[in-house]
Amino acid sequence: MAPVPGSGLAKGLAVTLRTMTKKTVTEQYPDVQPDLPPRTRGVIGLFEENCTVCMLCARECPDWCIYIDSHKETIPAATPGGRERSRNVLDRFAIDFSLCMYCGICIEVCPFDALFWSPEFEYAETDIRDLTHERDKLREWMWTVPAPPALDPGAEEPKELTTARRTAEKLTPHTEPQTTGPQATEPRPAKPQVTDAQATRPEVTEPHATEQARAAEQPTRPLGDSKQQTDQPRPDREGDA
Amino acid sequence: MNDVLDVTLRLLIVFVVFLAFPLVVGQTEHKVMAHMQGRLGPMYAGGFHGWAQLVADGVKFAQKEDVVPAGADRRIFQLAPAVALLPYLLVLVAIPIGPGEGAVGQAVDAGIFFVLAVMGVGVLGSLMAGWASANKFSLLGGLRTAAQLLAYELPMLLAAASVAMAAGTVSLPGILDAFEWWWLPWQIVGAIVFFVAGLAELQRPPFDMPVADSEIIFGAYTEYTGLRFALFLLAEYAGIVVLCGLTTVLFLGGWHGPWGADGLGWVWTLLKTAVLAFIVIWLRVTYPRLREDQLQKLSWTLLVPLALAQIALTGIVKVVIS
Amino acid sequence: MTLSATAGRLAAEVTTSAAAETHGFLSPTGVEISFVLVGLVTFGAALVTVTTRQLVHAALWLVVTLGGLAVEYLLLTAEFIAWVQVLIYVGSVVVLLLFGLMLTRAPIGRSPDADSGNRWAALTVAVVSAAALVWVVVDAFRTTWIDLDGPAAGATAVTGASLFQNWVLPFEALSVLLLAALVGAIVLSRKTTPGTTADPSTGKAPTAGAPAKPGPAKSRPAAEPESARARTGEVGPAEPEPAEARPAKAGTGEPRPTAPRTDEGGVR
Structure with a gap:
């Protein structure tokens, strides 16, 4: 097999010597931040303006690590004599990252694009209870969500864009359909998910905004009443109540 | 009094070398091994590329509690690190670094035999440590140490004897005085045998069965902590310095070099020693540990015959040229 | 010169340098004083070696004894002999001794059975042989003194010259003796016997490996013990092999008769 005895030994020496001259692969992490790829699963951000408290995420979560509290509010009829409408108002949205296994199912199932992956990963805590990120903190993570990476050249248009454009064309056939394109691919998703609909149907979204503002002003149900809530928040962390 | 001062100064220099060079080798091992594995190695201690890592290690070792196991033979357990370390200090005294009387700690007449x-x-230190720890892994390590020493002392001696035959003297400076460049190809087999046997005697990888961590934890040093453990480690690295220095002196011509013969001889010695130390590290990174029976086989069926053949060759050439 | 010799010389310079001429029992030089002191230490270590009840301690005290002897050689300028003493005795013989101790029994603490019943006889023999040696040496050299300040009388060159000129015959005789011992050791450690063809390098007795080979497929319960018996019968009774073969047979051959039977029972 081996033509020259000892050639294997020499080969081994050559391998180590060659490796020595090459660049090392060590990441100098605390000194140099890692260059993370797009769609890195660091932490989950909540874009709560989009959340309709449909509870899909909490139900799909394999770890049961999402806690959602909400209450119904009645909205007076927009037009006199009209029917009153009720809507869900989010009271609490918390993700326990000590339970989360970063499967991303909640983000996948969210029908309203309220959950996003953020590449931030430095949120270790000395107390495990602090790993339950409440609504405010989850909302803060949204600012760290990067723009989605550009599509491959020649890639199919995303489904969402196609449907959005179709809707837009149906509703306002006289406006030029090209405007949706650049708006939809606006880099920061902090706002854009709403803009898609907002831009095309401003008359629909406007009441929503006022409702949300009003809901935020109104005192909501105190935390801890819900039967489904298993993790009682600590008294000193009720800031999001 | 001048005599006393001279002796003191020499011993002091040897002592400083004894303390400093193993640390240099150790730090080199840290870095070279890391880069050979695609890593960076220590980067923080001391600021610049972790140059003070071993100093930090030493401080850590000094702070640790010195534990003696309850069942151990206390006195021998505590004595063992000194027995392991001091011989290398003594050997260092006899290694000539440059030409002339001034460049050696103490010229020993029967230098080869002395070293x-x-x-x-x-090796007695390892044996004492292995026995006195009252630990089966330590005892196994001690046994392996003894078996390894018995197997590799012979080829080492034979290879050294070949050089002594070639030079017609057993004094280390005498061998260097007699050295010619063509001894290098002439004695190359002996050099390899000597170096490999020396590696085995130092229990360096790939001959580190006595401390094979995956089998017997850390062999004879399993029960040691703190400063005594550090002394054993220091002994290992001092052993590398001594072995490389000896191989340089015996086989590579020591202070002989293509140029700079006068005044710069010590540079050649240090350079050759450093290259050999690098090879020691290189071998450690490259090769996996031998099995215990492979180790014995390598010695008895390969190194000893090679060393004997080298002696025969040396004798023949010696007779022919004289 | 070595360090200890240098130290001795330094001490000697303080008192007197002319040891050769003005020597005498009552005007000791530094070298003589250190010689006596080291001798006492060596003697004490030797005593402890034979009296201690801790086996490994005895071996380690032996190291001290032999090292002390080496220092004595050094003080007598016999440098070569000194280092060979350290190399052979301390470095190899004691290591071999320790190896043997550790391999067999080396308890920490005293071993009460380390004492022999005939210690008085041993003491007598020791004293008599020591007396004989001392008498021979004293009678041979009487008042001959080694000149420590001249050219070293025990240097390597001098030793080599006298060894290969004056003492060539004893040297060669010793070599032949060692060779005979070596050959004898090899012969004793070889396990091959006329009847079997075992690879000596594996160190395995052939009978221990052979019964394992037939396997359960072809082995008939009745035939197996018979063949094993036949194989052990082949080997001469004086050979060391049967001792190893019998337990091997007991270990591998014994369960086999039962195993196929259960197998057959399962088939039927």
């Missing part, structure tokens, strides 16, 4: 004898004594 080999004293190096053999160092």
Whole structure:
């Protein structure tokens, strides 16, 4: 097999010597931040303006690590004599990252694009209870969500864009359909998910905004009443109540 | 009084070398091994590329509690690190670094025998440690140490004897005085045998069965902590310095070099020693550990015959040229 | 010169340098004083070696004894002999001794059975042989003194010259003796016997490996013990092999008769 005895030994020496001259692969992490790829699963951000408290995420979560509290509010009829409408108002949205296994199912199932992956990963805590990120903190993570990476050249248009454009064309056939394109691919998703609909149907979204503002002003149900809530928040962390 | 001052100064220099060079080798091992594995190695201690890592290690070792196991033979357990370390200090005294009387700690008449004898004594430290720890892994390590020493002392001696035959003297400076460049190809087999056997005697990888961590934890040093453990480690690295220095002196011509013969001889010695130390590290990174039976087989069926063949060759050439 | 010799010389310079001419029992030089002191230490270590009840301690005290002897050689300028003493005795013989101790029994603490019943006889023999040696040496050299300040009388060159000129015959005789011992050791450690063809390098007794080979497929319960018996019968009774073969047979051959039977029972 081996033509020259000892050639294997020499080969081994050559391998180590060659490796020595090459660049090392060590990441100098605390000194140099890692260059993370797009769609890195660091932490989950909540874009709560989009959340309709449909509870899909909490139900799909394999770890049961999402806690959602909400209450119904009645909205007076927009037009006199009209029917009153009720809507869900989010009271609490918390993700326990000590339970989360970063499967991303909640983000996948969210029908309203309220959950996003953020590449931030430095949120270790000395107390495990602090790993339950409440609504405010989850909302803060949204600012760290990067723009989605550009599509491959020649890639199919995303489904969402196609449907959005179709809707837009149906509703306002006289406006030029090209405007949706650049708006939809606006880099920061902090706002854009709403803009898609907002831009095309401003008359629909406007009441929503006022409702949300009003809901935020109104005192909501105190935390801890819900039967489904298993993790009682600590008294000193009720800031999001 | 001048005599006393001279002796003191020499011993002091040897002592400083004894303390400093093993640290340099150790730090080099840290970095070279890391880069050979695609890593960076220590980067923080001391600021610049972790140059003070071993100093930090030493401080850590000094702070640790010195534990003696309850069932151990207390006195021998505590004595063992000194027995392991001191011989290398003694050997260092006899290694000439440059030409002339001034460049050696103490010119020993029977230099080869002195260094080999004293190096053999160092292994007693491991044996004592292995036995006195009252630990089966330590005992196994001690046994392996003893078996390894018995197997590799012979080829080492034979290879050294070949050089002594070639030079017609057993004094280390005498061998260097007699050295010619063509000894290098002439004695190359002996050099390899000597170096490999020396590696085995130092229990360096790939001959580190006595401390094979995956089998017997850390062999004879399993129960040691703190400063005594550090002394054993220091002994290992001092052993590398001594072995490389000896191989340089015996086989590579020591202070002889293509140029700079006067005044710069010590640079050649240090350079050759450093290259050999690098090879020691290189071998450690490259090769996996031998099995215990492979180790014995390598010695008895390969190194000893090679060393004997080298002696025969040396004798023939010696007779022909004289 | 070595360090200890240098130290001795330094001490000697303080008192007197002319040891050769003005020597005498009552005007000791530094070298003589250290010689006596080291001798006492060596003697004490030797005593402890034979009296201690801790086996490994005895071996380690032996190291001290032999090292002390080496220092004595050094003080007598016999440098070569000194280092060979360290190399052979301390470095190899004691290591071999320790190896043997550790391999067999080396308890920490005293071993009460380390004492022999005939210690008085041993003491007598020791004293008599020591007396004989001392008498021979004293009678041979009487008042001959080694000149420590001249050219070293025990240097390597001098030793080599006298060894290969004056003492060639004893040297060669010793070599032949060692060779005979070596050959004898090899012969004793070889396990091959006329009847079997075992690879000596594996160190395995052939009978221990052979019964394992037939396997359960072809082995008939009745035939197996018979063949094993036949194989052990082949080997001469004086050979060391049967001792190893019998337990091997007991280990591998014994369960086999039962195993196929259960197998057959399962088939039927």
